[in-house]
Amino acid sequence: MITRARLGVILAAVLTTVFTSAVVPSAVSAQQPNPAAASATAHSGKVRMNEIQFMGAHNAFHREMQGIELAESIKIDPGYPSWGFYSHASVSDLLGRQNVRALEFDLLPDPDGGLYQHPLARKRAGLGPIDDPAMAAPGMKVIHVADQDYNSTCRTLVVCMQQVKTWSKANPQHAPIILQLELKQTDDRWEQLGGAVSPAWSGKLLDDIDKEIRSVFSESQLITADDLRSPGLTLEQSILENGWPTLDWARGKVMFFFDNGGPGAIRDMYLDGHPSLQGRAVFTRGNPGDADAAITMVNDPRGANEATIRDLVKRGYIVRTRSDEPLKTVINNEFSRVQTALASGAQMVTTDFPSVGMTARYNSDFVAELPGNEPVRCNPVTAPRNCHDDRLEPSSTR
Numbered sequence: 042m043i044t045r046a047r048l049g050v051i052l053a054a055v056l057t058t059v060f061t062s063a064v065v066p067s068a069v070s071a072q073q074p075n076p077a078a079a080s081a082t083a084h085s086g087k088v089r090m091n092e093i094q095f096m097g098a099h100n101a102f103h104r105e106m107q108g109i110e111l112a113e114s115i116k117i118d119p120g121y122p123s124w125g126f127y128s129h130a131s132v133s134d135l136l137g138r139q140n141v142r143a144l145e146f147d148l149l150p151d152p153d154g155g156l157y158q159h160p161l162a163r164k165r166a167g168l169g170p171i172d173d174p175a176m177a178a179p180g181m182k183v184i185h186v187a188d189q190d191y192n193s194t195c196r197t198l199v200v201c202m203q204q205v206k207t208w209s210k211a212n213p214q215h216a217p218i219i220l221q222l223e224l225k226q227t228d229d230r231w232e233q234l235g236g237a238v239s240p241a242w243s244g245k246l247l248d249d250i251d252k253e254i255r256s257v258f259s260e261s262q263l264i265t266a267d268d269l270r271s272p273g274l275t276l277e278q279s280i281l282e283n284g285w286p287t288l289d290w291a292r293g294k295v296m297f298f299f300d301n302g303g304p305g306a307i308r309d310m311y312l313d314g315h316p317s318l319q320g321r322a323v324f325t326r327g328n329p330g331d332a333d334a335a336i337t338m339v340n341d342p343r344g345a346n347e348a349t350i351r352d353l354v355k356r357g358y359i360v361r362t363r364s365d366e367p368l369k370t371v372i373n374n375e376f377s378r379v380q381t382a383l384a385s386g387a388q389m390v391t392t393d394f395p396s397v398g399m400t401a402r403y404n405s406d407f408v409a410e411l412p413g414n415e416p417v418r419c420n421p422v423t424a425p426r427n428c429h430d431d432r433l434e435p436s437s438t439r
Contacts, residue, residue, distance in 0.1 A: 088428050090217060090264075090285040091359050094383065094420045096411060097143025097219065097391035098135050099363065102183050102201060104128045104192035106162065113162040117189045117231065125190050126402070127367050127393050132195060132204040136218070139395045140416035143219040143361075145300070146183050146201055149227070149239050150246045154179040161188035161236040175200060181253055187227045188236035198222075198250070202257040209262075209293060214435045216417045217264060217291040219389060221361070222250070222323065223300050224307055244310045251322040254297060264296040266318035266335070275332035276317040281357045288433065298324035298336045300361070308333075335359065342382040350385040354422050362387040364409040371400045371407050379409045386422025 105128050106114045106121070115121050135141040151157060155177045159170040173196055176182070181198035184191045195201035205218060227239040240246070254263070269286065271279040301307045308325050315321050317332045327334025335358065339350050342362045353360050364379040365371070371394070382390045392409035394400055400407045411418050419428035 087287045087289060088419070088425065088433065089287050090291045091354070091357065091388060092420050092424045092428060093216060093288060093417050093433060094386070094388055094390065094411070095142035095216065095417050096140065096395055096409065097145065097221065097361065097389045098129055098139075098141045098395055099145050099367075099391045099393045100147065100185055101129055101132065101135055101141070101144035102146055102193040102195055103185055103190075104194060106190060106192055109166040110162045110168070113165040114189050116165070117162060117234070121190065123369075124367055125185075127399065129194065129393075130396070132201060133208045135395070136205070136208045136215075137212075140410070140414055141395055142216055142416055143221060143389045143391065144201075144205070145221040145223065145391065146198060147185055147223045147225050148181045148198060148250070149184050149187055149225050150242065150249075151182050152179055152240065152246065152249070156237050156239065157182050157184060157187050157191065160191050161231055161234060162191075164235070171196075181250060184225075186231075187225075187239065188231045188234075189228075198253050199257060202254065205295060206257055206262075209295065213293040215293060216288065216434050217293075218295045220295055220297045221300050221391075222297060242307050242310070244313065247307070247311050254322045258295060262294055263322065264291060264294050265322055266324060266333070267320065269335065270317055270319075277327065277330075277332055277334040280335045284357060285359075296324065297322060298326065300326050300338060302326055302338075329353070329356075329358070336361070338362070339387070342385045342387065343378060347381055347385045350387050351422055354386040354388070354420070359389070360385075360387040361389040361391060364390050364392045365394060365407075367393045368403070371403050371405050374405075376407060383411075384421060386420055388420060 105125055129135060130139060132144065135144065149157060158176040163169070163171070175197045183193050183196055183198055183201055195204055202220070205220065209215060209218065224242055226241070227237050232238050266276045269279055270276050271283055274282065299307065299311065311321065311323070311325060312318070312333060318324065324336050325333045326336065326338055328337065337353060337358050338361045339346050339353070340363045342350055350360050350362060362382050362385060364382040365375070369375070370378060390409070394408055395410060397406065397408050415430060417433040418430045419433070
């Protein structure tokens, strides 16, 4: 029996982005100080967004394949059991019962609707299209791997966001929630077998993501770069020189970021015409030294990367790292990775196993969570002395 590893990931700097219904004009952003940025110009002793730590759910929407669809999925990729055999709870249960404060959603573009409604595994199993009207409508779809690993607790970005908004409305004092978006394309191997062929990402499709976000969340519910940027400074300069807003200001809000790295086509297209993310609803995965850098990723916290994360966090960036990967972390008993991730000070520590029992099928009790299974804790690297774990989020949200 593998020893149970209850791993604590403490929330000390939570970011939540809530996106607005109308783009903030760049002229206004450049000429007038933002309330959030102004609140962070001098450290008042209040805990800031980047001075906490919290857990995130990797592929938060994912449900493994079942029945004859599973059998066909394994035929398409015999390796599926080694990476696809895990499932998450609903969005509301992840945020509530499992105390997660960051959710990752994989997006595939579907501008005309219906592109992913009849996946390859269902065709081969002799089944009809997915019986969900949302799959037939235009809009961003939330899918891990089109045609082969497509089950989801919420099938569209709009539905996923609506579930987040519903929980947030019922728990308005929560620490900010980060919604991490990974933009994907269909796999050419499955395309050649007769699967869906996704359109290439374009500036218009990226604009569509902003529109979908702002169709669900108001500007007051979103944390955007326009909230943080100071007059005459880039986003990165604003964060490094003036700091992040206070946690009190960020309560009840959400924040989005693309985890697609850069420089690259997606990031470049999203920044085109929007320097330092002016008017945009999503943060990019910036590299230190870039004007758009505020949130970044170091997925593996082990070895020399632990010191790298600590340095980034101390400098003022928000960092996402991973405490485990499906399913090799459990199979190989790599439980120390959770402790390393937490100690690094990365504000967002992402897991596939946020609850007891999820790894029992592998004869393990592994779970990645903050000490005491709290939703947020003071960041072990950056939290001020006056930070207290029990004051970061009201107990009513737990």
